[in-house]
Amino acid sequence: MPRWRIPLRAPVALAAAGVLLAGCANPSTGSAEDDPAKPVTLKFWHGWSAPGEVEAINDSIARFEKLHPNIEVRATGNVSDATTNQALRAGGDEAPDVVSSFTTNNVGQYCDSGMWVDLDPFMRKTGLDKEKVFPRSLLDYTSHQGNQCALPLLADAxxxxxxxxxxxxxxxxxxxxxxxxxxxxxxxxxxxxxxxxxxxxxxxxxxxxxxxxxxxxxxxxxxxxxxxxxxxxxxxxxxxxxxxxxxxxxxxxxxxxxxxxxxxxxxxxxxxxxxxxxxxxxxxxxxxxxxxxxxxxxxxxxxxxxxxxxxxxxxxxYGRGYLTGTVVGIAHSSKHQNAAWELVRFLTADTDQVVAFANAIHNVPSTYAALKSPELDVDPAFRTFLGIARNKYSQALPPSNNGGMYVVQLQDFAYSQEAGEVPDLRKGLRRLDELIDADTLQSQN
CATH class of the missing domain: 3.40.190.10 (Periplasmic binding protein-like II)
Structure with a gap:
């Protein structure tokens, strides 16, 4: 499904997988000692399934392979977070090297579990300054407690x-x-x-x-x-x-x-x-x-x-708005992490690539340079969303270690509250806080 067709209550379906993922103490260990200049085949799993979007991501891969003729990318689309999580827990040769997700709420569990590697060492090694490349609001939803285990790959405003x-x-x-x-x-x-x-x-x-x-x-x-x-x-x-x-x-x-x-x-x-x-x-x-x-x-x-x-x-x-988007990272089990980083870096930080992909699927670019690019298709309506994405007050949801269950709990509370079933708002909110904290504690144990 296209990202914007994902049901609002998607975190419910991922809750069980999220708890299991967060509880993995010994994720399969890959390697960051590979030579990215040597021939290699990478497995890239993503969630796009609409024909136009699949064509756009395949075109992106073709551009990458032209720049890196030694790296072949085998892409698998329409993959859910639950399926990816199961594969990463199992590890082995069939697990993906590069993974993407439409669910920013799950970044906390990806980082905490160790299933997605910390990308900061790769950025330091290749000279990518994330603070200069990506808007702060997007970095906030691709990291958790100092672990930058993902990077933004286009955004929604x-x-x-x-x-x-x-x-x-x-x-x-x-x-x-x-x-x-x-x-x-x-x-x-x-x-x-x-x-x-x-x-x-x-x-x-x-x-x-x-x-x-x-x-x-x-x-x-x-x-x-x-x-x-x-x-x-x-x-x-x-x-x-x-x-x-x-x-x-x-x-x-x-x-x-x-x-x-x-x-x-x-x-x-x-x-x-x-x-x-x-x-x-x-x-x-x-x-x-x-x-x-x-x-x-x-x-x-x-x-x-x-x-x-x-x-x-x-x-x-005024001018602010809610932000979310696709995130991409490297599987901890990958034995080709340096080559995988080249793909992640190209998809997320190459200005021409980000602009071309944004134009193809009509999503908001996720880098400062792409947002300002003259090659970006910007009709008046789309320009408004670019402004929202740039606005310093715009906000993304904070990541959690249990797949954003607090968002589901807020939704359920709001449904009851709007229907007049919460006679004491303050008391109800205190109870909501207790439920959120209890679920967070359970996912940590």
Whole structure:
């Protein structure tokens, strides 16, 4: 599946594999003594499966092999994290040398388990200064507790799509920039039809498409954990403002029950029945890929893109957004780690390669140089996402050693909270922190 089609609750499926992986005390040991100039065959496992994306990654490999004629790369696509984890635990000649993942939440377990090697020694040996090559926010989600076991391979940035025709009809001159403006615009853009709707201004319910609570919560720049690694959502002032803002959005547009009934009438996210495409949503949280899909579908209205609004007391952060992306690393069991590093370095840090790959699959480049490249295809909508990726306040989720189970727990809590099933928010958040800490401790034992 393309990265953006991965279900939001993917960490659940990976939880068991994640715990096993984190518990591996003796991963198969490979070698970093190989000569990368000698003939070698590398096995590269990745998750891309859509024809255009497979073609793009195969073209990338062909460019690499032209530069390194002694290295043959055998690529295997549509490989899940669970399958890769099982192969790395088993080791042996059939295990991959280079691996990629669409699930940044799992980086913590990749690093902690020792299954993905620390890339810092390879970068020092070949003179790659990661701080000068990659944006800090992307380095944050490819490392864990000082172990840089992965590097970013393109990124996804989230912003707000809006229906310009609906805005003009409602007399709204520009996209909202603060949360209070978002609430006011959402109310004005909502059109009721009896006990249902013709259109909702902004659907706040967390089960909608990409509306996982962590996506919108990123606009507050929350700290999920303290310095000791303990969950601190109950202590984070932004948490309360976030949930209160979501409630204001629901109340301004008819309440949770009415909105949820309308949401269940929406078509599939990746089809031509997408609720934004069919005009049922005037504003919509989504990633950079949606623009290309709207163009291909021939949207019957004028649309634009803007960063998501920010809290009223943090206007200087406007332009920020939630970031995620593909990560790539080297298997600890690989006996060709220096040659594998040449492939990783090419895929992630070669400017021409990163730009070509980004253009091919319409994702955000993951290096400073590629973001500024004149060869980058930048229509006005895509340019907005490039700005979000560059913004110093943009945030990715912090990695954890159990595959991001805290995100799943936040999702489940948010589902209950929005439905009115959490009578005491502070007490509920304290319980959520306890559950997150308990799962983190269990994965360490």
């Amino acid at each position: 989230f912003g707000m799509y809006y229906n310009k025709d609906a805005f003009e009809e409602a007399g709204i001159s520009r996209p909202p920039r603060t949360m209070s403006e978002l609430v006011a615009a959402a109310k004005k853009l909502t059109v009721r039809s009896g006990d249902s709707y013709e259109r909702v201004g902004f659907m706040p319910n967390f089960r909608l498409y990409q509306n996982s609570p962590d996506r919108l919560f990123a606009q507050w720049g929350p700290a999920y954990f303290d310095e000791e690694g303990h969950a601190r959502l109950a202590e984070e002032p932004a948490t309360y403002d976030f949930f209160e803002t979501a409630k204001k959005l629901r109340d301004a547009q008819g309440g949770y029950d009415a909105l949820e009934r309308f949401r269940t009438s929406f078509g599939d996210e990746m089809s031509n029945q997408n609720a934004f495409l069919t005009g049922k949503l005037a504003m919509h949280l989504d990633g950079e890929w949606r623009g290309l899909m709207l163009e291909e579908a021939g949207a019957g209205f004028d649309w634009g893109v803007a960063p998501l609004p920010v809290p009223d007391d943090r206007p200087e952060t």
